[in-house]
Amino acid sequence: MPVYQYTCAACGSFEQTAPISRYADPCDCPTCGALSPRNLLSVPQLSTLNAKARAGHVINERASDSPKRASTTGTRPTGPKIKSRARNHADGSKSMPGARPWMLSH
Numbered sequence: 565m566p567v568y569q570y571t572c573a574a575c576g577s578f579e580q581t582a583p584i585s586r587y588a589d590p591c592d593c594p595t596c597g598a599l600s601p602r603n604l605l606s607v608p609q610l611s612t613l614n615a616k617a618r619a620g621h622v623i624n625e626r627a628s629d630s631p632k633r634a635s636t637t638g639t640r641p642t643g644p645k646i647k648s649r650a651r652n653h654a655d656g657s658k659s660m661p662g663a664r665p666w667m668l669s670h
Contacts, residue, residue: 566587
């Protein structure tokens with residue numbers, strides 16, 4: 565639930581959590597119990613980072629299980645190429661000679 569800011573006429577400002585569906589409703593002051601209206605006291609955060617720092621934050625926030633593609637990162641995989649043992653046939657089927665025949669492939 566989000567945290568909203570309220571202002572009590574007697575006690576001053578306070579913060580309270582409330583469901584999003586009740587964002588405009590007033591809240592009872594925790595000190596005196598008076599009904600207090602919602603108020604915007606803090607300045608919203610703006611994204612004023614430069615482009616490289618913003619891109620770094622996006623990379624850090626990316627889920628660890630999301631796939632990484634060479635075309636999106638602009639880099640190519642390095643190292644020796646591994647020759648595939650798969651054989652493609654004219655009918656579109658694929659076989660792996662010497663592989664385990666009881667295993668299913670994707």
